[in-house]
Amino acid sequence: MKKLICCLLLLASVTISLPASATETLYPRQVAGLKSQTPKLLVLWSVDCPPCYKELAMLRELLKTQPQLPLTLISTDDDPARLAEVENMHRQFNGPQIQKWVFAEGLTPQLRYAIDQRWSGVLPRSYYQNAQGRSIGHSGVLKAQQVLDLLASKQTGLSHSL
Amino acid sequence: MAKIFVIALTLVISACTSVAKPHADKPEYYHCEASSHTEADVRCAKTVSAAVAQDGRIWFAWAVKNHLYVNYSDDKGKTYSKPVRVNPEAEKIATRGENRPKIALDKAGNIYLSWANPLPQKWSSNIRFAWSADAGKHFSQAVTINDDGLMTGHSFNEMVVSDDGQVFITWLDGRHALKAKQAGAITDHEYIGSAIYMASSKPAAGESAWKNRHLLDGSCVCCRLALDLNPQQQPVLMWRHIYADNIRDHALLTLTDSVQKPAPHRVSFENWQIEGCPHQGPAVRVQGQRTHMAWFNDAPEASGLFYAYSDSAGQKMSKVLPFAKRETGAVHPHLAITPAGKVLLLWQEYDGSYQRLKYMQSDNGEQWTETRQLAQHEGVTDYPSVITHPEGNLLLWHKPGYALELIEVN
Numbered sequence: 001m002k003k004l005i006c007c008l009l010l011l012a013s014v015t016i017s018l019p020a021s022a023t024e025t026l027y028p029r030q031v032a033g034l035k036s037q038t039p040k041l042l043v044l045w046s047v048d049c050p051p052c053y054k055e056l057a058m059l060r061e062l063l064k065t066q067p068q069l070p071l072t073l074i075s076t077d078d079d080p081a082r083l084a085e086v087e088n089m090h091r092q093f094n095g096p097q098i099q100k101w102v103f104a105e106g107l108t109p110q111l112r113y114a115i116d117q118r119w120s121g122v123l124p125r126s127y128y129q130n131a132q133g134r135s136i137g138h139s140g141v142l143k144a145q146q147v148l149d150l151l152a153s154k155q156t157g158l159s160h161s162l
Numbered sequence: 163m164a165k166i167f168v169i170a171l172t173l174v175i176s177a178c179t180s181v182a183k184p185h186a187d188k189p190e191y192y193h194c195e196a197s198s199h200t201e202a203d204v205r206c207a208k209t210v211s212a213a214v215a216q217d218g219r220i221w222f223a224w225a226v227k228n229h230l231y232v233n234y235s236d237d238k239g240k241t242y243s244k245p246v247r248v249n250p251e252a253e254k255i256a257t258r259g260e261n262r263p264k265i266a267l268d269k270a271g272n273i274y275l276s277w278a279n280p281l282p283q284k285w286s287s288n289i290r291f292a293w294s295a296d297a298g299k300h301f302s303q304a305v306t307i308n309d310d311g312l313m314t315g316h317s318f319n320e321m322v323v324s325d326d327g328q329v330f331i332t333w334l335d336g337r338h339a340l341k342a343k344q345a346g347a348i349t350d351h352e353y354i355g356s357a358i359y360m361a362s363s364k365p366a367a368g369e370s371a372w373k374n375r376h377l378l379d380g381s382c383v384c385c386r387l388a389l390d391l392n393p394q395q396q397p398v399l400m401w402r403h404i405y406a407d408n409i410r411d412h413a414l415l416t417l418t419d420s421v422q423k424p425a426p427h428r429v430s431f432e433n434w435q436i437e438g439c440p441h442q443g444p445a446v447r448v449q450g451q452r453t454h455m456a457w458f459n460d461a462p463e464a465s466g467l468f469y470a471y472s473d474s475a476g477q478k479m480s481k482v483l484p485f486a487k488r489e490t491g492a493v494h495p496h497l498a499i500t501p502a503g504k505v506l507l508l509w510q511e512y513d514g515s516y517q518r519l520k521y522m523q524s525d526n527g528e529q530w531t532e533t534r535q536l537a538q539h540e541g542v543t544d545y546p547s548v549i550t551h552p553e554g555n556l557l558l559w560h561k562p563g564y565a566l567e568l569i570e571v572n
Contacts, residue, residue: 051438109491112512
């Protein structure tokens with residue numbers, strides 16, 4: 001019995017010490033599952049992309065007024081040497097509904113293809129999957145109003161309808 | 163117990179033997195992170211650049227773990243020399259995608275290298291240069307080419323060298339953006355994109371000064387520049403420019419000493435409007451009076467890879483040839499002029515399983531052969547380039563984790 005309590009305490013301490021929502025590694029087989037979640041705003045970004053930081057700053061601000069924003073962040077940085085930088089950014093986004101992913105090393109072509117065959121790799125790239133399962137893609141920095149319109153099921157100002 | 167130990171040992175030995183056994187058909191993948199002897203190993207490089215000497219020797223340059231290396235092949239890639247370290251003192255070297263070390267040679271066989279050295283602050287780096295006058299046995303101490311001393315962006319270096327050793331280096335420069343940002347705290351001044359700078363020197367003639375020349379502002383911040391020399395040995399520069407409200411089309415500029423204010427020509431008109439990072443710069447090659455150009459754009463009505471030429475340094479353009487659609491995953495065009503005077507156009511496509519290397523050929527850019535596939539690979543690849551060797555053209559398509567393999571382009 002003592003052993004069981006010790007084990008439970010150990011497990012609890014490990015669980016507590018883990019970050020609230022750590023970055024998970026994204027493999028191609030998991031993409032379909034991500035795309036099936038609705039409603040969802042998928043935002044692809046990279047530490048190499050200055051405009052992505054502008055978009056991420058906008059999303060951080062938006063979360064203050066829209067804390068339930070169904071956001072999934074996907075970093076395309078498939079180099080483990082960049083993981084710390086990716087996680088630093090991801091730690092600034094918190095909420096039970098927010099998911100954080102990073103491309104698996106060496107699988108960028110497969111992941112891009114699984115996400116969207118038509119996506120050239122331009123960043124930032126985002127997709128909004130509405131409650132009816134319709135997906136709308138956008139290349140370039142999203143504006144706060146565009147996100148709000150999407151949440152209200154309007155589709156103004158977005159470039160590619162998938 | 164002893165019996166179990168023997169069986170276990172046998173299984174371990176057998177497993178190790180099977181791992182170490184080279185595969186007869188397929189090149190073996192090298193796990194760099196699992197080996198302590200990877201320092202100069204080209205298989206551990208993310209990108210590899212190459213240049214050909216007058217005598218046909220092919221020189222390669224790559225970076226691993228904060229050091230830049232060169233080696234050569236005298237038999238078109240069958241065997242390679244031992245790598246030589248260019249920078250004895252370790253420094254970070256940008257070696258990712260389009261931001262990578264460059265190598266070039268002059269007619270005398272001097273070897274020139276330039277690279278971007280990332281600094282502690284995000285998106286800041288210096289442009290570095292070193293050269294060798296003794297066929298790659300020793301290299302000069304690396305020097306910083308940008309002369310502003312600022313912790314800001316200097317990246318996407320491109321380099322060409324004239325036959326007589328005049329070195330031209332151009333790069334994206336963030337000094338004006340930084341100053342505008344600093345001024346913006348008071349004046350709210352806005353600066354869009356990057357500046358492009360160029361510096362030139364003739365190290366083999368004893369020159370050591372690299373006077374920086376501010377060419378223009380408003381370049382896209384994350385796409386490679388494309389640089390070549392025209393028959394007058396003047397640099398011809400192509401880049402992705404930011405026009406009007408974030409229209410990311412391309413511009414061409416011929417650098418002459420006499421022109422103080424460069425006057426670029428807009429050469430692409432797909433009107434791709436995006437506030438983002440395409441991470442795809444253009445390609446340019448000059449053939450006599452004709453300038454060949456290829457680029458990627460992703461506008462709603464014009465998406466994919468495009469080619470055009472100009473006989474007037476970009477003032478007037480030929481009809482644009484869309485040669486690969488975005489739906490095929492077509493990216494990263496590369497142009498080469500062969501010693502026989504042919505124009506080669508290469509690019510990558512992806513079909514969900516394989517990276518496929520496609521190419522077509524032309525005499526002058528007016529008529530092209532059908533598209534052919536040159537190679538394919540299941541994993542990650544570097545961008546393709548053609549080594550225009552006097553005894554036949556060779557494809558350099560580095561696959562990180564694998565030994566270099568040059569493929570003949572017939």
